[in-house]
Amino acid sequence: MVTKRKTSSKSKKSTKKTLLEVQNLSTHFSTRAGLIKAVNDVSFTLDAGEVLAIVGESGCGKSVSALSIMGLIPNPPGKIVNGKILFEGNDLVKAPPGKLQGIRGEQISMIFQEPMTSLNPVMTIGSQISESLILHKNLSKKEAWNRAGELLLQVGIPDALEKMNDYPHQMSGGQRQRVMIAIAMSCDPKLLIADEATTALDVTVQAQILELLMKVTQESKTALIIITHNLGIVARYADRVNVMYAGKIIETGTAMDVYKKPGHPYTQGLLGSVPNLLNTGSKRLTTIEGEIPDLSNLPKGCSFAPRCPSPTKEGKKGNIEMKLIEVSKGHWVDQCGMKCGQNN
Numbered sequence: 001m002v003t004k005r006k007t008s009s010k011s012k013k014s015t016k017k018t019l020l021e022v023q024n025l026s027t028h029f030s031t032r033a034g035l036i037k038a039v040n041d042v043s044f045t046l047d048a049g050e051v052l053a054i055v056g057e058s059g060c061g062k063s064v065s066a067l068s069i070m071g072l073i074p075n076p077p078g079k080i081v082n083g084k085i086l087f088e089g090n091d092l093v094k095a096p097p098g099k100l101q102g103i104r105g106e107q108i109s110m111i112f113q114e115p116m117t118s119l120n121p122v123m124t125i126g127s128q129i130s131e132s133l134i135l136h137k138n139l140s141k142k143e144a145w146n147r148a149g150e151l152l153l154q155v156g157i158p159d160a161l162e163k164m165n166d167y168p169h170q171m172s173g174g175q176r177q178r179v180m181i182a183i184a185m186s187c188d189p190k191l192l193i194a195d196e197a198t199t200a201l202d203v204t205v206q207a208q209i210l211e212l213l214m215k216v217t218q219e220s221k222t223a224l225i226i227i228t229h230n231l232g233i234v235a236r237y238a239d240r241v242n243v244m245y246a247g248k249i250i251e252t253g254t255a256m257d258v259y260k261k262p263g264h265p266y267t268q269g270l271l272g273s274v275p276n277l278l279n280t281g282s283k284r285l286t287t288i289e290g291e292i293p294d295l296s297n298l299p300k301g302c303s304f305a306p307r308c309p310s311p312t313k314e315g316k317k318g319n320i321e322m323k324l325i326e327v328s329k330g331h332w333v334d335q336c337g338m339k340c341g342q343n344n
Helices: 009-014 062-070 097-103 125-137 141-154 173-185 203-220 231-237 255-260 265-272 313-317 335-341
Strands: 018-031 034-047 051-055 078-087 108-111 191-195 223-228 240-245 248-254 324-328 331-334
Touching: 018 062, 034 062, 034 078, 034 223, 034 248, 051 062, 051 231, 062 078, 062 108, 062 191, 062 223, 108 173, 125 141, 125 173, 141 173, 173 203, 203 223, 203 231, 223 231, 231 255, 240 255, 240 265, 248 255, 248 265, 248 324, 265 335, 313 335, 324 335, 331 335
Parallel strands: 051 223, 051 240, 108 191, 191 223
Antiparallel strands: 018 034, 018 078, 240 248, 248 331, 324 331
């Protein structure tokens, strides 16, 4: 059983200010196989201090959405072909490289999937944390080094001062991930993106890292985007959820709405595949048959129709446009999926 973290409604009201607004974002990649529409007309908002989860299978566009926000799409072959990414009202898509570099790391930080490939293997841990402090906060080397030691203590690394002189390969996976959090939080960013930050860790370390992540973001009132396929994480930590499929958001709403009243059959399938410790019967876990569609050759109409357990005739023929409709206040579901989901 997953316990939802407690949040104060009073604090929610005091921080309800739009920090990030993504409008009709489309990010495509030109390859020999064709044009890959990795993110296709995605829109969402994020308030200051809010926790937003983006969930879905591998290849649905979660990480590319995050990299687009960070301005880290490799060009070529990738390119943001449409849309706006408004951070405190400033469009990051049109921002010059110098300004974007100043924002990235200081105001927006990202924790990547695998810390071993994200950390520099030939630099000590202390040097890597100090680097961003010197660059963005104009601290002296001594000041940055001392601050780096404080950050390692904050993220729960024992013997932090000794670990400052260690290299990444001398640390465990959990410790490396804590170092990544320390680097990401070093400049007190307004937005933190955690991209599958606990995937490679065992369950107990996952819980420790997530609790730590929530603690440091709540203390600094940092907005958080959690990119994950682990729906247990979403249930416990997220305020709102975006469910992505084939480059599009197919359902979005509060975590409570999405869990209690999933409208799209894809969301229903994801939730049905999660083991429930309270289920003492012989009910089998749900499976979603098939694979995600070829993003260079998406089917007409609803992209999920070929895998849908109960597709409508219009959905099979591709006669229904993928479009979000509001089914209750703040809860939006793709109109084709909504009709199919009602048949389940």
